[in-house]
Amino acid sequence: MTILVTGGSGFIGSNFILYWMKKYPADEVINLDKLTYAGNPENLKSVENEKNYKFVRGDICNRELVDKLMKDADIVCHFAAESHVDRSIKKPSAFMETNIIGTHVLLESALKNKVKKFHHISTDEVFGSLELDDKSKFSEETAYNPRSPYAASKAASDHLVRTYFHTYGLPITITNCSNNFGPFQYPEKLIPLVVTNLLEGKKVPVYGDGQNIRDWLYVEDHCKAIDLVLHEGQIGETYCVGGLTCDMSNLGIVKKILRILGKDESFITFVKDRPGHDRKYAVDWSKIKNELGWEPVADFDILLEKTVNWYQKNEDWWKRLKSETFQKYYKEQYSDI
Ligand code: NAD
Numbered sequence: 001m002t003i004l005v006t007g008g009s010g011f012i013g014s015n016f017i018l019y020w021m022k023k024y025p026a027d028e029v030i031n032l033d034k035l036t037y038a039g040n041p042e043n044l045k046s047v048e049n050e051k052n053y054k055f056v057r058g059d060i061c062n063r064e065l066v067d068k069l070m071k072d073a074d075i076v077c078h079f080a081a082e083s084h085v086d087r088s089i090k091k092p093s094a095f096m097e098t099n100i101i102g103t104h105v106l107l108e109s110a111l112k113n114k115v116k117k118f119h120h121i122s123t124d125e126v127f128g129s130l131e132l133d134d135k136s137k138f139s140e141e142t143a144y145n146p147r148s149p150y151a152a153s154k155a156a157s158d159h160l161v162r163t164y165f166h167t168y169g170l171p172i173t174i175t176n177c178s179n180n181f182g183p184f185q186y187p188e189k190l191i192p193l194v195v196t197n198l199l200e201g202k203k204v205p206v207y208g209d210g211q212n213i214r215d216w217l218y219v220e221d222h223c224k225a226i227d228l229v230l231h232e233g234q235i236g237e238t239y240c241v242g243g244l245t246c247d248m249s250n251l252g253i254v255k256k257i258l259r260i261l262g263k264d265e266s267f268i269t270f271v272k273d274r275p276g277h278d279r280k281y282a283v284d285w286s287k288i289k290n291e292l293g294w295e296p297v298a299d300f301d302i303l304l305e306k307t308v309n310w311y312q313k314n315e316d317w318w319k320r321l322k323s324e325t326f327q328k329y330y331k332e333q334y335s336d337i
């Protein structure tokens with residue numbers, strides 16, 4: 001079987017390719033990735049010379065290229081996206097191009113080439129925001145209420161994917177997952193930013209009052225969920241995927257990382273809040289548990305420490321990423337630090 005993975009050189013995509021090639025060594029994997037600032041071929045160094053792995057640098061908006069690759073694909077696993085909320089607030093256009101137009105190009109081509117399955121990776125951010133004291137959780141039934149350009153572009157892509165099922169019968173599935181963490185995450189996101197800043201002896205920026213809550217999912221647990229949905233998920237269905245943290249604030253996570261690295265709280269700097277900052281996410285993953293038997297196995301504290309250790313051991317990897325271009329982004333984003 002041949003699986004076409006889009007965005008396979010990014011954080012989750014590369015973890016997924018490594019997971020898939022280990023578990024299904026007989027499969028052919030094609031990775032279509034534009035290599036934006038977030039794409040890093042180094043993540044896949046360990047498999048780049050394998051006969052069943054092919055890397056194609058290209059844009060999912062390029063119809064000709066997508067058509068050519070789609071001809072060989074049995075299934076598609078679509079990760080490619082602009083993924084950082086802060087960047088979407090400053091420059092939304094690329095989010096509309098890749099996340100909406102790019103997804104549409106893939107859908108058209110998948111339909112034309114009769115792929116057996118099109119799996120779309122989406123996010124819990126499409127559901128909007130909960131209040132801090134709200135005990136409810138996002139589920140497959142929650143109405144969409146995106147509140148950032150990134151979330152709106154992902155919501156649009158989800159709608160398009162469902163449309164291709166209902167209108168044209170394309171065999172699709174969707175997963176909406178919560179905040180992933182683990183190895184190979186670009187150091188613009190909260191956990192790798194905090195860890196690498198501390199390893200560099202720098203302060204860590206916390207937005208607003210630090211009380212915002214995310215639902216944290218270890219990336220390997222996410223890969224296992226996608227694997228299950230690809231093999232056993234019901235066509236046309238959506239599955240919410242979340243982790244095991246219960247209402248853990250950003251400040252709480254930063255303090256845990258400080259403890260792991262033996263640093264005191266003087267490293268914390270409160271900076272101006274993200275505009276429209278969603279207060280809380282919480283995901284109800286009972287559907288995928290009840291129907292497919294998936295559940296996160298990961299204990300957050302143990303895996304957070306494992307993740308911190310990974311960044312400690314892989315300094316070369318993240319130091320290269322925190323180069324000149326990243327510093328320019330950092331200065332603009334955190335002008336008050
Ligand atoms: P990432 O930013 O680390 O990687 C995105 C990858 O897509 C990069 O390799 C980039 O080069 C590639 N890409 C971007 N534009 C492209 C284009 N036009 N054509 C081809 N390739 C392109 O993102 P991630 O964190 O790995 O997220 C992967 C997917 O999972 C995204 O769809 C994101 O919306 C979704 N998601 C992420 C999280 C999270 O916590 N990271 C949570 C929920 C959902």
Ligand code: DAU
Nearest residue numbers: 083084085123124125178179188189190205206207212250
């Ligand atoms: O919920 C799933 C989403 O999780 C994915 O769809 C997105 O692709 C992914 O980027 C992530 O979005 P968030 O905005 O939640 O992740 P981020 O790491 O940017 O921020 C996590 C929380 O930490 C959020 O409340 C903002 C806060 N934060 C973030 C940064 C970068 C800070 O306080 N300081 C920071 O410097």
